[in-house]
Amino acid sequence: MCVELSSHVDLILFPSPSKPLINQSLTTETPMAELVLTTYDWVPPPPRGFVRDLRIRWALEEAGLPYRVESTPFRDRKPEHFAHQPFGQVPWLTDGDLSIFESGAILLHLGELSDTLMPADRRGRSEVKEWLFAALASVEAASQPWSFFMFSGSTEQTPMRTFFDDFLYQHRLKHMETVLGGRPWLAGSFSVADILMADVLRLVDRFDGLTNYPACRAYVARATARPAFAKAHADQMTHFAKAD
Numbered sequence: 001m002c003v004e005l006s007s008h009v010d011l012i013l014f015p016s017p018s019k020p021l022i023n024q025s026l027t028t029e030t031p032m033a034e035l036v037l038t039t040y041d042w043v044p045p046p047p048r049g050f051v052r053d054l055r056i057r058w059a060l061e062e063a064g065l066p067y068r069v070e071s072t073p074f075r076d077r078k079p080e081h082f083a084h085q086p087f088g089q090v091p092w093l094t095d096g097d098l099s100i101f102e103s104g105a106i107l108l109h110l111g112e113l114s115d116t117l118m119p120a121d122r123r124g125r126s127e128v129k130e131w132l133f134a135a136l137a138s139v140e141a142a143s144q145p146w147s148f149f150m151f152s153g154s155t156e157q158t159p160m161r162t163f164f165d166d167f168l169y170q171h172r173l174k175h176m177e178t179v180l181g182g183r184p185w186l187a188g189s190f191s192v193a194d195i196l197m198a199d200v201l202r203l204v205d206r207f208d209g210l211t212n213y214p215a216c217r218a219y220v221a222r223a224t225a226r227p228a229f230a231k232a233h234a235d236q237m238t239h240f241a242k243a244d
Contacts, residue, residue, distance in 0.1 A: 033096030034068070035060065039236075040090050041071035042243035046151065049233055050206070051240075052103040053091035055199050057232035059107055059192055063114035069239065104136045107192040117192045124188060131186040131193035139176065140200045142168040143209075150207040168204070173213050176201070181215040184222065198223035 037060070039053035053069075060067045072081050077088045084092045085101040092101040093109070100106050111118030111128065118128045146164045154161075176197075179186070186193045201220050204210055210217040223229060 034094075035065060036070055036094045037067055038070045038072055038084065038090065038092050038094070039239070040074040042074050043240055048237055048240050050199075050203055051090065051236060052199075054232050054236045055103045055195055056091050056093060056106050056110070057235055058195050058199075058229050059110045059117055061228035061231050062190075062195070062226070063110065063116045065110070065114065069235075071239075104132060104196060107196055108132060111192040117195075119187075119189065119191070127187035128191045128193045131191075132196055135193065135197040135200050139172050139197065142172040143200055143204050146209070147203055147207065150209075168209070169212075173204070173210070173216060177213045177215050180219045184219075190223075190226075194223055 037053060037056050039051065043051055057069075072078075072090065082088055084094075084099050089101075091103065091106065092099060093106045094100075095109065098109075100109055107117075108129070111125075111132075118125055142164070146168045149161055149164065185191065186197060198220050201210065201216055202224065205217060205220050210220065224233075
């Protein structure tokens with residue numbers, strides 16, 4: 001089954017250690033807007049905990065940005081849904097008069113709001129951005145078709161299955177193992193790039209695809225041990241269970 005897997009800002013002039021650091025390009029003249037995350041009202045049990053609104057919930061919790069969650073029907077997707085997300089998927093985020101779809105684009109937007117999610121310096125922001133896109137265009141591009149085979153329950157080793165196994169294991173995870181063996185996070189401190197990469201690898205780990213990649217598996221464990229992930233995951237599970 002293909003389901004699009006997988007708190008606004010208190011502006012501050014003088015950040016303190018007890019509050020998340022907000023991007024200083026924002027000023028007190030920036031109008032406050034409400035962040036609204038939209039996801040499905042319900043999904044069947046298999047993809048729960050992996051629907052991609054979790055990535056956005058996780059980032060919002062890490063940054064301490066206030067937000068609320070709205071639902072859109074899973075079964076009966078109306079024109080309004082396609083007006084926000086042209087493929088009928090989730091999530092999308094509204095920030096004032098902006099409506100943003102695709103989890104990577106939303107994470108990039110949130111990173112630009114909070115230095116907790118993306119550093120303020122030019123080099124640091126560049127590194128986060130390149131790893132965010134690598135998670136999507138390099139790693140998830142390999143893991144997603146592989147995961148479709150795993151979700152299907154098929155064990156037949158067809159030529160196509162063999163191709164995707166090799167593509168993921170030898171051309172993506174092998175190289176991520178080298179990267180993650182030498183650093184705790186992708187771009188210095190924890191960032192939106194780690195939210196995205198860890199969530200991509202987490203789905204692979206669900207099907208024991210990281211068994212031979214201990215650095216990747218340890219990275220996923222570090223990321224998912226963070227309190228913000230635990231809350232985001234629990235909130236998503238509760239949200240879908242309410243509609244059963």
